[in-house]
Amino acid sequence: MGLLKDTEMNHISKLLFKWAYFNLLLCGTWLGPPAMQKAGKRLSMIKKK
Amino acid sequence: MKKLVILGAGCGGTMMANKMRKHLDRNEWNITIIDKDNIHDYQPGYLFVPFGINTEREIRKTKREFLKPGIDFVISELVNVDWDKQQVTTATRGTFSYDILIMSTGCDVRPEEVEGLGETWGKDVYGYYRFDHCVDLKKALAGFEGGKLVVNIAEMPIKCPVAPLEFAFLADWYFHTRGIRDKVEIEFVTPLTGAFTKPVATAVLTSACEQKNIKITPNFALGSVDGERKVISSYDGTEVDYDMLVSIPPNFGSQVMIDSGISDPMGYIPVDKHTLQPKDRPNVWVLGDGTNVPTSKAGAVAHFQADILEENIMAYINGEAQHARSDGHAL
Numbered sequence: 001m002g003l004l005k006d007t008e009m010n011h012i013s014k015l016l017f018k019w020a021y022f023n024l025l026l027c028g029t030w031l032g033p034p035a036m037q038k039a040g041k042r043l044s045m046i047k048k049k
Numbered sequence: 050m051k052k053l054v055i056l057g058a059g060c061g062g063t064m065m066a067n068k069m070r071k072h073l074d075r076n077e078w079n080i081t082i083i084d085k086d087n088i089h090d091y092q093p094g095y096l097f098v099p100f101g102i103n104t105e106r107e108i109r110k111t112k113r114e115f116l117k118p119g120i121d122f123v124i125s126e127l128v129n130v131d132w133d134k135q136q137v138t139t140a141t142r143g144t145f146s147y148d149i150l151i152m153s154t155g156c157d158v159r160p161e162e163v164e165g166l167g168e169t170w171g172k173d174v175y176g177y178y179r180f181d182h183c184v185d186l187k188k189a190l191a192g193f194e195g196g197k198l199v200v201n202i203a204e205m206p207i208k209c210p211v212a213p214l215e216f217a218f219l220a221d222w223y224f225h226t227r228g229i230r231d232k233v234e235i236e237f238v239t240p241l242t243g244a245f246t247k248p249v250a251t252a253v254l255t256s257a258c259e260q261k262n263i264k265i266t267p268n269f270a271l272g273s274v275d276g277e278r279k280v281i282s283s284y285d286g287t288e289v290d291y292d293m294l295v296s297i298p299p300n301f302g303s304q305v306m307i308d309s310g311i312s313d314p315m316g317y318i319p320v321d322k323h324t325l326q327p328k329d330r331p332n333v334w335v336l337g338d339g340t341n342v343p344t345s346k347a348g349a350v351a352h353f354q355a356d357i358l359e360e361n362i363m364a365y366i367n368g369e370a371q372h373a374r375s376d377g378h379a380l
Contacts, residue, residue, distance in 0.1 A: 014093070018107075021091060025352055026060070026115040028067035028359075 051078050054137060054147035056127060058084035058112040060092075061153030061337035061351035068359045069151075070117045073366075081121040081145060083137065087112050090180055092348065096212055098183035099175075099190055100223050109180065127154070130309040132330055149332050149362060152318065154303040156208065156338040156346060158182075162299045163203055169276030174294045177216065178208065189293065190223065195232030196292030201281055202239045203271040207300050208338060208346045210246055213237070214254055216295060221261045238266040238281065238289050300346070302339045317341040323374040324361065325354055331365070334358050344377030353378060 024031065053069060055062045066082045073080065094108030113122050125139035136146040158178045161167030166174065175186040200217045207213075217237050224230040237244070237258065244254040244265055258265050272284040274296075280288050302316025311327070312318050318335045320327050322342045325334055336358055337351040344350050354375050361371040 018091060018094065021060075021093070021348070022110070022115070025348070026063045026067070027117075028064050028071065028355070030356065031352070033356075 051148045052146060053078055053080045053149045053151070054145050055080070055082040055151045055153065056084075056130070056137060057153040057155060057337070057339075058082045058116070058122065059089070059153060059155055059337070060348040061155075061355060062151070063089070063112065063115050064352065064355040065151050065153065065336070065358060066120045067115075067117050068355060069362065070119050072359075072363055075119050079121065080119065081123055082116065083123045083125065083127060083139060083142075083145070084112060085124070085126045087122075087124055089115060092208070095177050095180065095183050096215055096219065098180070099177055099186040099216075100219050101187065105180070105184075127303075127305045128308075130305065130311055132311060132327070132333060135332070147332075149365075150334070151358065151362075152333070152335040152339060153337045153351070154306065154339045156300045156302050156316070158298040159301045160296065160298040162301070163271060163274060165274035165276060166203070166296060166298060169274050169294075170296075172276055173279060173292065174274065174276065174296055176296050176298065177212075178297065178300075186295065190220075193233075193293055195229055197234040197236065197290065198293050198295065199236045199238055199281065199289060199291035200295045200297075201269070201271060201289075202241070202297045203299050204240055205246075206346055207297050210345055211250075213239070213297050214244060214258075217263050218257070218261060220295075221263060234264070235262070236264045236266060236289065236291075238269045240268065240270050242267050300338075306339070313341055315341075322377065324371065325358060325375055334362060342375075342377055345379045347379050349379040350377065 055066050062082055066080055070080055089110045089112040091108040094103040097103035116122055123142050125142040127137060128140050129138040136144050138144045158176060160170045171185060175189050176182040177186055198220060200213050202213050217235055220235055224233045243251040244258060245251045255265065266289060269283045269287060271281060273282050280290050282288050302312055304316060306312035306318055307316050318327060318339055319341045320335050325336055327333055336354040338346040357373040357375045360373040364371045
């Protein structure tokens with residue numbers, strides 16, 4: 001776990017995603033709505049553009 | 050028996066085959082998926098192979114093991130797609146007609162498209178967008194004792210746009226762990242105006258590069274590579290020298306699509322960006338990296354596109370209106 005010490009959660013997330021890829025995504029499992037979740041997005045910046 | 054044919058058994062094609070098999074009656078619908086080989090690479094893992102973090106065993110699987118029962122898997126090179134005749138032709142397994150066609154043939158790097166890059170590949174010039182490239186790069190990095198490492202994006206679009214920056218960060222970590230970071234200069238050379246495509250992310254990533262002593266050279270449109278002088282040149286004449294070049298060559302869609310006359314010159318299939326269907330082809334859908342949709346080329350995008358296709362294809366089969374619309378997002 002010496003990898004990227006300041007972003008261990010990022011590293012752990014990548015390991016979890018690999019498991020999810022092989023065991024959930026490829027199987028065609030539904031993981032949530034396909035429309036973009038807007039929570040936390042800075043939509044005002046998009047409007048300015 | 051009606052026929053659903055899927056081209057490409059990568060991320061998008063496999064998801065679609067498994068989704069559709071759940072919905073379609075086996076006595077009414079035959080599902081055939083066609084690909085040139087039986088190797089399924091976990092492509093996000095490519096980035097970690099050169100640094101010894103991921104091994105072949107961890108990221109290479111067979112395609113067949115992820116396909117549900119009731120899906121015919123044909124291994125053969127695709128040689129033609131004919132939308133008018135509603136059939137596809139393979140090199141060794143003949144022709145397949147279809148009632149519905151799903152295309153997910155992806156994209157690939159083409160070093161030979163840049164002057165000097167193809168000839169120089171493997172001689173202090175490496176990449177990580179194919180598994181064999183990753184293995185070669187791992188060996189080269191292990192023997193690198195110091196000098197200037199340049200990470201260069203030839204042009205956009207590319208698969209997983211943030212991966213080149215991740216590579217630069219991982220290289221920083223890798224050389225630190227080897228105790229030679231002070232002997233290695235890392236430069237990130239990009240055609241973008243900054244570290245990334247989006248302003249908020251660019252600000253954060255630029256700061257991260259500064260902290261890690263990674264130089265960013267923006268607005269660099271790669272024109273050629275001179276392997277003898279170890280220099281990359283942009284179209285405006287700017288030159289950047291290197292001791293090792295990690296190149297992200299131009300990405301192209303499948304050559305078969307160009308040869309079949311159904312793609313743009315880059316091999317990407319033009320589709321409606323919301324329905325993911327080519328114009329006037331009501332029984333054809335395209336997803337993943339092989340479309341011309343202006344979104345990231347990433348498995349996450351293909352995943353959300355697959356949900357749209359699943360809903361709309363079932364509506365098409367049932368004679369209902371198709372309401373699902375792709376918004377192109379990745380997360």
